[in-house]
Amino acid sequence: MTKEEIQKQIFQAVETVKQTNPMVGSITNTVTINFVANAQLAVGGSAAMVYLPEEGEFLAKASGAIYINVGTLLPIYEQTLPHVAKVLHDTGKPWVLDPVAVGIGSMRTHLLRQFKDYKPHVIRGNASEIIALAGLWKLDGGAAISKVRGVDSTDSVIAAKTAAVSLAKWTGGAVAVSGKTDLITDGTVIAFSYGGSHFMPKITGAGCSLGGVIAVYLTAASPFIAALTGTAVYNLAGTRTEKKVDGPGSFQIKFLDELYKASAGEIANNPFEIEEV
Amino acid sequence: MTKEEIQKQIFQAVETVKQTNPMVGSITNTVTINFVANAQLAVGGSAAMVYLPEEGEFLAKASGAIYINVGTLLPIYEQTLPHVAKVLHDTGKPWVLDPVAVGIGSMRTHLLRQFKDYKPHVIRGNASEIIALAGLWKLDGGAAISKVRGVDSTDSVIAAKTAAVSLAKWTGGAVAVSGKTDLITDGTVIAFSYGGSHFMPKITGAGCSLGGVIAVYLTAASPFIAALTGTAVYNLAGTRTEKKVDGPGSFQIKFLDELYKASAGEIANNPFEIEEV
Amino acid sequence: MTKEEIQKQIFQAVETVKQTNPMVGSITNTVTINFVANAQLAVGGSAAMVYLPEEGEFLAKASGAIYINVGTLLPIYEQTLPHVAKVLHDTGKPWVLDPVAVGIGSMRTHLLRQFKDYKPHVIRGNASEIIALAGLWKLDGGAAISKVRGVDSTDSVIAAKTAAVSLAKWTGGAVAVSGKTDLITDGTVIAFSYGGSHFMPKITGAGCSLGGVIAVYLTAASPFIAALTGTAVYNLAGTRTEKKVDGPGSFQIKFLDELYKASAGEIANNPFEIEEV
Known part of the structure; x- marks a missing residue:
């Protein structure tokens, strides 16, 4: 794919989402659940969150894509997450996995290990999480010892390149590594997306x-394009918002405004570079 | 009641709440729990949220009214919700039911079916939820097959008129159907409330x-007046906020400001019409 | 300690946090969990929230300090909270206890009673909560009957003075009573901190x-200084924010901005007085 072809597909993904208001179900942490839903709505999607196995299955079937984030595990997740991941896999429904804080606790490790067979279409995380997940799945570039510090990354994005590529090759989908410059790969091509904010x-x-936003675009594009589109609108909105605010409270709010206002053309034109793996 | 009598009661409900800062307990979903609490505080109420059966019972007895929203069910809700609804019914304490996403999952269906006997004083939902609840309770205007799409409505408010009236007649309380124009009924009179925002x-x-805000007014007014007052302040604040913002992030925040600033007189004068059923 | 010595330590605590970005784990309620995390980040900390016993233990060991808030109890808390409190006590890791709504429900009472032996380094609450907790722990100044009204206080800060002092003497740490004027004590000295906002x-x-913010400072200062530093930045940010907003929605957001912008010198100079017990 040329850069122009990629931009055309980004444009198309954004337009399709704005026109179709796709439903995207999530099983996600309670810290940022409201922000996830509002971001999904801001880019044109529709959001619904659940905890129970049966309700997760319902959403997996009724949604265009699903977002699973293991941030704040509840006891019921031991049943809900493997069940829903299996339904997603068996029905071929696209989903995004956010392996938050991989390495903390045995339930988290056990759940994330099971996801290897269910092959999430997109994996999104910071560099430390991507390296640790590749390690957990015994793939190239992974580390046996997680350097995840709570929810923070202690590794640079480029250090996660091999892990990201091997995860994408394994799943047949895409991986997005978030950091100062973001790395998105489908296992054969790597895109670097620029922008964002220190906030x-x-x-x-x-x-x-x-x-959650990548899951929205996953209803209208390939895993690689969905991950790149989500990352691009985040970088664009981050850059724009930073110019308007002087603190993180206002940043959070105006950022949602900028997500909402970003047009398909602007998102497609957010700076990125591509290279072969 | 004439329109003037209704306006007088709305004025009185708003004033009473601002003066008495009534406690209103909630059992509600984790997606919007913070926004519910902040909205209840903004109009002059006091908020408290719980999950456990015994704590729900405590709040049901200690609060002026209760808000129950079945958005994100947790396993414990199987015990908490029927227990608290029974306490509310047995003690005659007013409460608001928000049948979010009725039709998703068997626990939700089972819980909502049980609520029929506990007769919530106010039922608030979008058109699809109201139609589906009436169907679940086998009342006029209900549909056997839920058209609820996650948390969104696929039906128009006016299509839910018969269901709303039959639900109100069954409970002896009021029903509020939210949409572009909002419909509030006590089973004999229908009010249409105007305003709001595309945001x-x-x-x-x-x-x-x-x-949650209707539950606050329910501590100081009849179900019909509480539902109409809550809807009126939402329409007023929505209209005002839309003029000040250019995105949904800022809308959410300034909307709370406008809820806080709206006076009893302004709320009572927000446009509405009444007609006999 | 003279006032100048205290100010020097406040300055040092703020600077250390801004430079070291300390990880602070929390087990807290779902209503305000997002606001807690954002406030911790705004002052320079790093946040992580969990529910499960094993994950709480992991965070207790990996964090510089822990924040425990009993606001919205879940069934699993019966296991998580005593386990984590014991780990904290046994490892000497500092922690903050927020005895929200003490007196509501038997699980809450049972959990809070157990915490007596685990001696939280800082206890923060409103006047009614502090009085009720002292009562539960059978200490001077406590009341057998909780006057806690949901999450609100019905007592004045000064009425909680004896209870605060006896709690601090028992734990060997500090107690912060939040109200119009805030009272912080280590059992021998009392500080009154001024500022804040009616919002x-x-x-x-x-x-x-x-x-949650006091827990961040607890990674870099004594319990008394951490409690006073957190209270001071809240009073400073509250005063500044009130001048810029006309409603509670905007207050919440701009308040985070002001937390972020407050310098060590400004926080150290926020008005306070000290007196011997």
Whole structure:
């Protein structure tokens, strides 16, 4: 794909979402659940969140795509997450996995290990999470010892390149590594997306809500294009918002405004570069 | 009641709430729980949220009214919700039911079916939810097959008129159907409330928080007046906020400001019409 | 300690946090969980929230300090909270307890009673909560009957003075009583901190997020200094924010901006007085 072809597909993904208002179900953490829903609505999607196995199955079937974030595990997740991931896999419904805080606790490890077979269409995380997940799945570039620090990354995006590529090759989907410059790969091509703001790590949920927004675009595009489109609108909105605010509270709010206002053409034209793996 | 008598009662409900700062307990979903609490505080109420059966019972007895929203069911709700609804019914304490996403999952269906006997004083929902609840309760105007799409409505408010009237007649309370024009009925009179904003469906929680605010007014007014007062302040604040913002993030925030600033006289004068059933 | 020595330590606590970005884990309520995290980030900390016993233990060991808020109890808390409190006590890791709504329900009472032996380094609450907790722990100044009204206080800060002092003497840490004027004590000295805003009780989470922020400072200062530093930045940010907004929605957002912008010198110079017990 040329850069122009990619831009055309980004444009198309954004337009389709704005026109079809696709339903995207989520099972996500309670810290940023509101921000995830509002970000999904801001880009043109429709949001619904659940906790129970049966309701997750319902949403998996009724939604165009699903977002699963393991941030704040509840006891019921031991049943809900494998069940819903299996339904997604068996029905071929696209989904995004956000392996938040991989390495904390045995239930999290056990759940994330099971997801290997259910092959999420997009995996989104910071560099440390991507490296740790590849390690957990025994893929190239993974580390046996997680360097995840709570929800923060202690690794640079480029250090996660091999892990991202091997995860994408395994799933046949795409991987998005969030950081100062974002890396998106489908296992054969790597895109670097530019923009964003120094305020993004100063608010909670910039990463989670990006995962939720990628799931929205996943209803209208390939995993690679969906991950790149979500990342592009985040970088664009981040850059624009930073110019208008002087603190993280206002950033969080105006950022939603900019997500809403960004046009398909502007998102397609957000700076990015591509290279072969 | 004449329109003037209704306006006088709306004025009185708003004033009483501002003066008495009534406590209103809620059992509600985790997506919009913060927005519900902040909206209840903005209009002059006091908020408290719980999950456990015994704590729900405590709040049901200690509060002036209760708000129950079945948005994100947790396993414990199987015990909490019927127990609290029974306490509310047995003690005659007024409460608002928000039958979010009725039709998704068997626990939700089972819980909502049980609520028929506990007769919520106000039922608030979008048109599809009201039609589906009437169907679940086998009342006139209900549909056997829910057209609820996650948390969105696919039906128009006016299509829910018969269902709303039959639900109100069954409970002896009031029903509020939220949409472009809002319909409120006590089974004998129908009020249409005007205003609002195109941003309201672009944020999560406009409907939930209205349910919570109606519960606040329910401490100081009849179900019909409480539902109409809550709807009126939402329409007024929505109209005012839309003029000040250019995106849904700012809308959400300034909307709380406008809820806070709206006076009893302004709320009573928000446009509405009444007709006999 | 002289006032100047205290100010020097406040300055140092703020600077250390801004430079080290300390990780602080929380087990807290779902109503204000997002606001707690964003406030912790705004002052320079890093946030992570969990529900499960094992994950709480992990965070207790990996964090510089822990924040425990009993606002919205879930069934799993019966296991999580005593387990994590024991780990904190056994490892000497500092933690903040927010005894929200003490007196509501038997699980809450049972959990809070157990915490007596685990001696939280800082206890933060409104006057009624502090009095009720002292009563529950059978300490001087406590009342057998809780006057807690949901999450609100019905007592004045000064009425909680004896209870605050006896709680601080028992734990060997500090107690912060939030109100119009805030009272902080380590059992031998009392500080009164001035500032804040009439909007603070009009938003949900002003108290919870203060507890979370005190936990951030607890990674870099004694319990008394951490409690005073957190209270000071809240009073400073509250005063500044009130001048810029006309409603509680905007207050909540701009308040986070002011938390972020407040310098160590400004926080150290926020008005306070000290007196011997």
